[in-house]
Amino acid sequence: MQLIKMAWRNIWRNKVRSLAVMTAVLLGLVAGMYAGALVEGIMQSRFENFIDNQVSHIQVHHPDFIRENEVFQTVGSDLRTLEEVRAISGVTSATVRTRVQSMIASASYTGGVELYGIRPKSENQTTNFSRNLVEGDYLEGESTNGILIGGALAEKLKVGVGSRIVLSYQDKDNNLVSGAFIVRGIFKSGFTRYDEMTAFVFQEYLNEYLGIGQDFHELAVLAEDIENLDEIYSELQKVFPNSSVRKWNEIEPALEIMITSSGLFSYIFIILIMIGLAFGLLNTMLMAVFERTREIGMLMAIGMNRRKVFLLIALETIFLSLSGAIVGLLVGYIIVAWFAKHGLDLSAFSDVMYELGVDTVVYPALNPSFPFVLALIVFGTALLSAIYPAIKALSLSPIEAIRK
Amino acid sequence: MILFKLAWRNLWRSKRRTWITISSVLFAVLLALFLESMDRGSQEVMVQNVVRFSTGYAQLQDTLYFDESHIDNAMLCDDDCMEKLLEDFPNLAYTVPRLESVALAAGDEKTRVGFITGIHYESENRFNNIGERMREGHFFTGADDEVVIGTGLARSLDLKVGDSMVVFGQGFQGAMAAGKFVVAGLVQHPVPDLNERIVFMPLHQAQWLFDAFDRVNHLKLVPQRLRHHQRLVDAINAHPDYEAFKAFTWEELQPELVQTIEFDQAGTLVFLLILYVVIGFGIFGTVLTMTLEREKEFGVLISLGMQRRKLAQVIFTETLIMNFLGVLFGLLLSIPVLLYFYYNPIPLGEGMEDMMAEYGMEAVLRFSLDPQFFYQQAIIVFCISMVIVAYPVARVLRLDVLKAARK
Numbered sequence: 001m002q003l004i005k006m007a008w009r010n011i012w013r014n015k016v017r018s019l020a021v022m023t024a025v026l027l028g029l030v031a032g033m034y035a036g037a038l039v040e041g042i043m044q045s046r047f048e049n050f051i052d053n054q055v056s057h058i059q060v061h062h063p064d065f066i067r068e069n070e071v072f073q074t075v076g077s078d079l080r081t082l083e084e085v086r087a088i089s090g091v092t093s094a095t096v097r098t099r100v101q102s103m104i105a106s107a108s109y110t111g112g113v114e115l116y117g118i119r120p121k122s123e124n125q126t127t128n129f130s131r132n133l134v135e136g137d138y139l140e141g142e143s144t145n146g147i148l149i150g151g152a153l154a155e156k157l158k159v160g161v162g163s164r165i166v167l168s169y170q171d172k173d174n175n176l177v178s179g180a181f182i183v184r185g186i187f188k189s190g191f192t193r194y195d196e197m198t199a200f201v202f203q204e205y206l207n208e209y210l211g212i213g214q215d216f217h218e219l220a221v222l223a224e225d226i227e228n229l230d231e232i233y234s235e236l237q238k239v240f241p242n243s244s245v246r247k248w249n250e251i252e253p254a255l256e257i258m259i260t261s262s263g264l265f266s267y268i269f270i271i272l273i274m275i276g277l278a279f280g281l282l283n284t285m286l287m288a289v290f291e292r293t294r295e296i297g298m299l300m301a302i303g304m305n306r307r308k309v310f311l312l313i314a315l316e317t318i319f320l321s322l323s324g325a326i327v328g329l330l331v332g333y334i335i336v337a338w339f340a341k342h343g344l345d346l347s348a349f350s351d352v353m354y355e356l357g358v359d360t361v362v363y364p365a366l367n368p369s370f371p372f373v374l375a376l377i378v379f380g381t382a383l384l385s386a387i388y389p390a391i392k393a394l395s396l397s398p399i400e401a402i403r404k
Numbered sequence: 405m406i407l408f409k410l411a412w413r414n415l416w417r418s419k420r421r422t423w424i425t426i427s428s429v430l431f432a433v434l435l436a437l438f439l440e441s442m443d444r445g446s447q448e449v450m451v452q453n454v455v456r457f458s459t460g461y462a463q464l465q466d467t468l469y470f471d472e473s474h475i476d477n478a479m480l481c482d483d484d485c486m487e488k489l490l491e492d493f494p495n496l497a498y499t500v501p502r503l504e505s506v507a508l509a510a511g512d513e514k515t516r517v518g519f520i521t522g523i524h525y526e527s528e529n530r531f532n533n534i535g536e537r538m539r540e541g542h543f544f545t546g547a548d549d550e551v552v553i554g555t556g557l558a559r560s561l562d563l564k565v566g567d568s569m570v571v572f573g574q575g576f577q578g579a580m581a582a583g584k585f586v587v588a589g590l591v592q593h594p595v596p597d598l599n600e601r602i603v604f605m606p607l608h609q610a611q612w613l614f615d616a617f618d619r620v621n622h623l624k625l626v627p628q629r630l631r632h633h634q635r636l637v638d639a640i641n642a643h644p645d646y647e648a649f650k651a652f653t654w655e656e657l658q659p660e661l662v663q664t665i666e667f668d669q670a671g672t673l674v675f676l677l678i679l680y681v682v683i684g685f686g687i688f689g690t691v692l693t694m695t696l697e698r699e700k701e702f703g704v705l706i707s708l709g710m711q712r713r714k715l716a717q718v719i720f721t722e723t724l725i726m727n728f729l730g731v732l733f734g735l736l737l738s739i740p741v742l743l744y745f746y747y748n749p750i751p752l753g754e755g756m757e758d759m760m761a762e763y764g765m766e767a768v769l770r771f772s773l774d775p776q777f778f779y780q781q782a783i784i785v786f787c788i789s790m791v792i793v794a795y796p797v798a799r800v801l802r803l804d805v806l807k808a809a810r811k
Contacts, residue, residue, distance in 0.1 A: 014696065016692060017689060017692050017693055017696070020685055020688050020689050020692060021685070021689050023685055024681075024682055024685030024686060024688075024689070027678075027681050027682065027685070028678070028681075028682040031678035031681065031682075032678065035674060035675060035678060039671075067556075067559055067560070068559060068560050069516075069560050070514070070560075101516060101517055102517070103506065103508060103517050108472065108474065109472075109474060110505075110506050110573070110574060111506050112506055112517030112519070112601060156473075168508070170514065170515050174513045174514055174515065176508070176515060192660060193597075197597065257752075257767075260752055260753060261446075261752055261769065264750070264752060264753070264769065265442075265446075265769070268442065268750070268769075269439065269675050272435050272438065272439055272679060273678065273679060273682055275431075275435060276431070276432070276435050276679060276682045276683045276686060277682055277686070279427075279428060279431045279683075279686055280428065280682070280683065280685060280686020280687070280689050280690075281686075281689075283424050283425075283427065283428045283686065283689065283690045284686070284689035284690055284692075284693055286424055287421065287424055287689075287690055287693035287694060287697070288693055290420060290421065290697070291693060291696065291697040349663075349667055349670070351663055353667075
């Protein structure tokens with residue numbers, strides 16, 4: 001107890017230096033926390049946009065459809081199954097689609113697209129697709145030859161709402177079929193490549209051309225919460241024993257790659273900051289020990305044992321860093337919490353944010369365990385950087401030290 | 405000169421203190437370089453991956469092609485024209501011609517959308533090592549009607565090496581394009597979408613198929629030194645013989661990639677600033693302690709009659725030397741460290757290898773050794789530490805001699 005008091009007082013004997021070290025720890029922590037939360041927030045926004053508006057949480061296909069893309073490789077047509085899927089607890093919504101690779105042509109351009117036949121209503125409940133429309137209308141009402149295309153594709157095709165375009169694809173007997181469609185609406189999903197490669201039509205209309213009745217190739221399921229995905233997954237496997245049921249990370253491995261690598265980057269960054277802090281702390285304490293050679297020698301000469309000297313110096317280092325750390329964690333938490341509520345407006349980067357599929361207002365998200373992990377790292381850093389100066393203090397010889 | 409001598413002697417009077425200060429600067433340089441190198445490395449990989457298999461570092465096109473990227477706007481450039489380019493621009497290492505268009509590709513029963521691409525295999529392979537991604541069969545031997553297709557396309561069309569494939573579509577300016585080819589090989593294209601569509605054929609064969617003799621959609625220009633692509637593009641655009649064409653850099657062709665990189669750099673700048681603040685305070689802590697420790701010495705010197713200004717100059721020189729040594733050693737030490745990480749990049753973790761290999765990427769965080777950022781970071785850290793030095797100098801100028809000397 002005596003030692004703790006002494007260490008604490010020693011810290012305040014040199015206010016400027018102590019405050020400088022504390023400020024470094026504080027700023028490092030606040031900034032580290034904020035940067036970590038910001039990266040996490042951007043990733044989450046990207047993830048949510050991608051899941052909620054494109055891939056959904058789980059998809060069901062014919063086991064060979066993913067690789068072979070054959071028109072006849074459908075999941076089935078039993079519409080009761082869709083009801084069954086919706087009834088699974090934890091499922092927000094589900095929709096079915098017909099998918100076919102197709103050539104799309106206007107007077108000025110010919111290209112390939114992935115053509116989706118959708119049920120406009122349930123599609124919208126699942127992917128909220130209509131919100132992406134920037135021109136024209138969403139598919140509604142009676143099944144017609146209306147088509148929705150991406151903005152990037154519309155530019156290439158040089159078409160607008162009301163234009164006629166021709167699509168060619170193979171039907172289930174591998175005959176080449178062509179059909180004319182009228183552009184009803186133009187969308188921008190936030191992913192340019194996707195906008196270039198994708199088009200949407202009425203499922204009913206497309207199925208007639210393909211000759212596959214009520215069949216569908218893809219069933220997309222949106223879950224309420226990503227936490228209980230495994231249960232829904234196993235339920236779906238029961239409903240579709242002969243089909244391939246895949247979760248988002250199997251459907252889009254690129255997304256997982258991105259999340260993993262950016263997470264790794266944040267951690268490396270935090271570690272770099274901590275190394276920087278530790279080194280600053282170590283150097284400062286080392287210098288302080290040398291500066292106080294005489295004082296420490298005196299303490300030893302009047303009978304303070306070595307263990308206590310060691311503890312005293314170590315405690316000083318730990319107090320220095322921990323008082324900075326506690327304030328830092330608190331301030332960081334408050335700042336992050338404020339931005340998490342009000343959002344950080346990054347519209348200066350709106351083009352890129354759009355390209356990356358991130359909303360322009362980012363809400364930094366603090367992983368609840370993050371502050372604790374950070375506190376633990378700081379504590380570890382403080383302990384490590386406390387040891388060396390304390391050892392140095394021990395190696396002083398009292399007699400020589402006093403004479404200085 | 406006496407100043408320098410004094411400062412130098414002062415430094416080595418207390419070696420320990422000097423080394424501690426030098427090491428804190430050294431460490432700052434090391435950390436900043438590490439972070440920057442990691443960031444540049446990931447950007448370089450991104451550019452390489454994207455650029456190699458899409459636009460190339462620079463491209464020559466017909467003037468109309470940029471707005472309307474269609475085979476109808478393919479440029480007229482035969483072998484002579486390509487040779488002349490190499491003669492006119494010594495900066496240019498080689499060119500990679502391509503004639504490409506979308507057409508239907510059909511196997512026995514199935515039909516898919518194919519991305520028909522006429523290439524010079526030698527230059528294409530030199531540029532992006534496409535030959536290494538060969539999975540079965542071989543690239544063109546010179547026999548007639550050979551094509552190499554993506555493994556994904558082969559799967560969906562049920563085609564094996566030796567099978568025949570029919571291509572059907574529209575050629576140059578509305579001409580009919582139809583031909584029957586033999587699958588000579590299967591290649592796994594690193595871009596998943598393209599792997600499902602790509603059909604490579606020799607350039608002359610594609611020109612015949614699309615009725616576009618001596619024409620190419622674009623020529624990728626590979627400069628002798630990749631970093632000089634802008635210079636090359638400017639030179640070509642200024643040359644009177646090439647008025648029918650226009651050269652572009654990848655930055656112009658892929659604004660999205662540029663933006664992504666800028667965004668990434670903005671992020672790293674924030675990280676770097678945080679790092680600077682943290683290491684700045686670290687250096688400050690040591691400099692401060694050093695100053696306090698020497699206050700008595702300063703007080704005595706001043707009372708003995710040394711001018712404050714002179715003393716401040718000595719201290720300034722001391723720290724100048726320390727900072728300089730710190731930055732220098734930091735740079736020297738960072739070379740082996742960064743070299744180590746350059747050759748042993750940080751793995752992204754278990755299970756990512758296969759996933760990323762499919763995209764033609766490695767599951768690692770790469771480091772860059774671009775010399776440019778070395779001196780940038782060195783200068784920045786040097787400036788930061790010079791700002792911190794203002795403290796002891798100011799302190800000396802305002803020192804209370806009596807109090808200090810009595811300590």
